[in-house]
Amino acid sequence: MPKPLSITTPGDRQIVITRTFDAPRELVFLCYSRPELLRRWYGMPDWTMPVCEMDFRVGGRWRFVQRSPDGFEMGSQGIYTAIVEPERIEQTETYDDNWTQGGTVNVVAFTQEGGVTTSVTTLTFSSPQARAAAAASPMAEGMEIGFKRLDAVLAQEAV
Amino acid sequence: MDPSDQLDATFIALADPTRRAILARLMQGEASVGELAAPFRISQPAVSKHLKILERAGLVSRSTAGARRPVRIEAAPMKQAVDWLEKYRAFWEASYTRLDALLEALQTPLSTDKPKSRKDDKNA
Numbered sequence: 127m128p129k130p131l132s133i134t135t136p137g138d139r140q141i142v143i144t145r146t147f148d149a150p151r152e153l154v155f156l157c158y159s160r161p162e163l164l165r166r167w168y169g170m171p172d173w174t175m176p177v178c179e180m181d182f183r184v185g186g187r188w189r190f191v192q193r194s195p196d197g198f199e200m201g202s203q204g205i206y207t208a209i210v211e212p213e214r215i216e217q218t219e220t221y222d223d224n225w226t227q228g229g230t231v232n233v234v235a236f237t238q239e240g241g242v243t244t245s246v247t248t249l250t251f252s253s254p255q256a257r258a259a260a261a262a263s264p265m266a267e268g269m270e271i272g273f274k275r276l277d278a279v280l281a282q283e284a285v
Numbered sequence: 286m287d288p289s290d291q292l293d294a295t296f297i298a299l300a301d302p303t304r305r306a307i308l309a310r311l312m313q314g315e316a317s318v319g320e321l322a323a324p325f326r327i328s329q330p331a332v333s334k335h336l337k338i339l340e341r342a343g344l345v346s347r348s349t350a351g352a353r354r355p356v357r358i359e360a361a362p363m364k365q366a367v368d369w370l371e372k373y374r375a376f377w378e379a380s381y382t383r384l385d386a387l388l389e390a391l392q393t394p395l396s397t398d399k400p401k402s403r404k405d406d407k408n409a
Contacts, residue, residue, distance in 0.1 A: 130378070131374060131377055131378055131381060133373060133374045133377070135299075138301070138302075141373075143377050145377070145381050147381075147384065147385065147388055148385070148388070148389075149388040149389075149391075149392060153388055153391055153392065154384075154388065156391075157384055157387055157388065157391075163387065166383065166387050167380055167381075167383035167384040167386075167387050168380050168384075169380060170376065170379070171379050254296065254297060255297060257296060
């Protein structure tokens, strides 16, 4: 069973998200590196991903547009700055409306022990204020909308 | 203060290691400015400056009674920051739960959902 994820805020500019998966890391890496797979899991519940472009190579550009059920669109993009298959992906990320104030540097590291893969995602913001701003972002609001919808779906499906 | 401004103020207040240490000390009970300054080897005015930022964020309050004017921690804004992190956690958990399902499907031999890249040739 995957362990529950943990989120920590070490230092003054970082958010670190750790999670385990019952799968070899090659496969987890694959789900992060191919748009047809990534769009099947990444993002807010009930949001769609009308744009999921990934030029998955060092220096390659990526761009996502996520759309809420209400039609709110959130665009983000960046550049892959380092790729070590199947260990590590480093990329920059900025949002169209700049709510992370200058963007973040995101590193995902995968380690495997037995059949279990641990992913550690480190988001580094440009300043402590930028990290705080992320909390007051459309993403936070979008999540709220998303979770309310998820609650409704779960309530319907509960046996 | 509006909730997002409150959260900003809280995160900014928490961004400094001395302020985090002050809060950790106050979790054990109220203290005077002098008592707070003692372990940090910084001046009382420097501690007062940090306390002002914490006070503005609503993380601490200062009694007006008596000469000692003890400082105490305020739990509500701290809880708001923790609640935000909890919401953020739930966002990632929702994505990762879908990733769990996808990984399971990819590892199921009879799945009709194989990605194009999947290598069926195990002799490679």
